[in-house]
Amino acid sequence: MMIYSISTVITMAFSIYSFMLIIYILMSWVPAAQGSAFGRLLAKLCEPYLGFFRKFIPPIGMIDFSPIIAILLLTFIERGIKIVVFNLYNMLT
Numbered sequence: 001m002m003i004y005s006i007s008t009v010i011t012m013a014f015s016i017y018s019f020m021l022i023i024y025i026l027m028s029w030v031p032a033a034q035g036s037a038f039g040r041l042l043a044k045l046c047e048p049y050l051g052f053f054r055k056f057i058p059p060i061g062m063i064d065f066s067p068i069i070a071i072l073l074l075t076f077i078e079r080g081i082k083i084v085v086f087n088l089y090n091m092l093t
Helices: 002-027 037-056 066-092
Strands: none
Touching: 002 037, 002 066, 037 066
């Protein structure tokens, strides 16, 4: 049963960060929202991760596709961590 608790915590953590990324991306459409305390907090938490992808994926026209790739990769990272945790649990039991 403990493995399911660990899996739930991993899922919740990645879901919360994914929602933070989506909110931060949507806030970019409203310049006043980015200047708020909440916007600055999200920028400190999200920009290092998104900035990595912006280095390699340039915007096409006015559209920045790097957040889409970043969220997709975050999903793959979550799945990979869960697989590693499940495998470690199975090895130890």
